[in-house]
Amino acid sequence: MxxxxxxxxxxxxxxxxxxxxxxxxxxxxxxxxxxxxxxxxxxxxxxxxxxxxxxxxxxxxxxxxxxxxxxxxxxxxxxxxxxxxxxxxxxxxxxxxxxxxxxxxxxxxxxxxxxxxxxxxxxxxxxxxxxxxxxxxxxxxxxxxxxxxxxxxxxxxxxxIAVQFMETVGGVTGAFLPTGNRVDEIDGIAVTCMDVAMPMVIAKAESFGLTGYETAAELDENRAFFDQMEALRQKAGALMGMGDVTKSVTPKFGLLALAKAGGTIATRYFMPWSTHPSMAVTGAQCLASCVLTPGTIAEGMAAKSNETPANVILEHASGKIEVAVDYADTATGFEIKSAGLIRTxxxxxxxxxxxxxxxxxxx
CATH class of the missing domain: 3.10.310.10 (Diaminopimelate Epimerase; Chain A, domain 1)
Incomplete structure (x- = not known):
């Protein structure tokens, strides 16, 4: 043969x-x-x-x-x-x-x-x-x-299919906050670098002159945004201890905006050289964790629940995804324990x- x-x-x-x-x-x-x-x-x-x-x-x-x-x-x-x-x-x-x-x-x-x-x-x-x-x-x-x-x-x-993710913190970089900071400024843009299920660089959509409600197709056509995002992502990857990420799909990139469709927060997720048509399950966990963690880029953008697990509803380019995050916010620090989702x-x-x-x- x-x-x-x-x-x-x-x-x-x-x-x-x-x-x-x-x-x-x-x-x-x-x-x-x-x-x-x-x-x-x-x-x-x-x-x-x-x-x-x-x-x-x-x-x-x-x-x-x-x-x-x-x-x-x-x-x-x-x-x-x-x-x-x-x-x-x-x-x-x-x-x-x-x-x-x-x-x-x-x-x-x-x-x-x-x-x-x-x-x-x-x-x-x-x-x-x-x-x-x-x-x-x-x-x-x-x-x-x-x-x-x-x-x-x-x-x-x-x-x-009920999936419960455990031991997802620092899976790639070894740290919840790989740079040691809850907010970093790179190229004049405030970002949160976080590693929960997927290492991510997260920013506000408005920092790039975007609403955060653009369609995936509209974002993919905006090559000036992608060029700016990619330069920032590569610098963030180095700060996160990931070395040269030029040819790596990690860290991924995410944008946040105020919710407008009944969710907790509006999001867009990048793979990273194109816009995800909906939302990655791993990315959803990281974005939900960013929303729940005090002092991150998401501070003040969404109402926080004092319950745990907390249900965080992310609005994305195709609808919504709900993540149930079990966490602890204590005097010794903030800890993500697990995250659960229903998928098919x-x-x-x-x-x-x-x-x-x-x-x-x-x-």
Whole structure:
């Protein structure tokens, strides 16, 4: 054969989509693995015409699963963000939307045995070492994808998947506030640099002459804003101890504005070289944590709840997302304990995806 066959599931996880692969079916070394993933997705063309990507950052994501050796976890989830056009693979971040599909995919792959009614799958996010408990609907010990749960950014309804994120603080940088400050000024713009589930640089939309209510398409057309944001993001990455982030998708970037649709606060999220059409699950946790933390860039922009967990509703480009954040604000400091969300996923296809044998001949 002139091509190598690799078993895969194509799944939507939250508001993202991509192939879910068994890590055992892939090359061990990351350099070869990156070439394999580029070929699978079809990176290098704006339509990913020679692969199964969808021509957008939210459809060029890859989940790789394996049985976990961690005493707590059932499955290890190794994530890769493949670029649409640049043939780049970033193994540093994780993705909470794609993670939504990990529980169902692990059961479908036979890595986890389904229970009657509901199945809890404990997931170790390898990239950041976050621990996530996902509850999957499994009537008659089969994954159900049908139900009444709706998430903005996805048409229709599906079975709910409850995800609880734990130990997400400092997963990449080692610190809740990587610069040591709740507000930094970079290029004359006040920002908060925070690492909760995803390292982020967060600013007010008005600091860039924006309302914060622009559509994703309007923001993507504003290249002057992206140039300004990217220069700031790179400097912030260095201040956060992340080194040269020129070719890395982290830290991500977020904008805040006053809520106008009944939520807690209005947000826009960047991936970072394009605008997210809705909201990343990891980004939502970081933005919600920023809203709750005293003294950050979000201070005074939203009414704070004294209850814990606190429900923070983020307005985004496609609607809203609600995050339940368990936190403690004590005399010794502010602590994020966990964050919970309801998401959905769906299996779209299953079979084999083929790559040129010249890239990798298989195991």
């Amino acid at each position: 002139t091509q190598t066959a690799i078993p895969y599931l194509l799944m939507r996880g939250g508001t993202s989509r991509g192939p879910y692969l068994n890590r055992a079916d892939l090359p061990e070394d990351l350099e070869t693995l990156a070439e394999v993933l580029i070929a699978i997705v079809g990176s290098g063309h704006p339509l990913n015409i020679d692969g199964i990507g969808g021509g957008a950052a939210v459809t060029t994501k890859v989940a790789m699963l394996s049985k976990s050796q961690d005493p707590w976890a059932d499955v290890d989830y190794f994530f890769a963000q493949v670029s649409v056009e640049d043939k780049l693979v970033d193994f540093k971040p994780t993705c909470g939307n794609i993670l939504t599909g990990v529980g169902p995919a692990a059961i479908e792959m036979g890595l986890v045995e389904a229970q009657e009614g509901e199945t809890q799958v404990n997931i170790l996010a390898v990239n950041t070492q976050a621990r996530v408990a996902a509850v999957i609907q499994t009537p008659e010990q089969q994954v159900s994808y049908e139900g009444g749960a709706r998430i903005d950014g996805v048409p229709g309804t599906s079975a709910p 996923a769906r299996k779209i296809a299953a079979g084999e995806v083929f790559i040129p044998r010249s890239i990798w001949a298989g195991r």
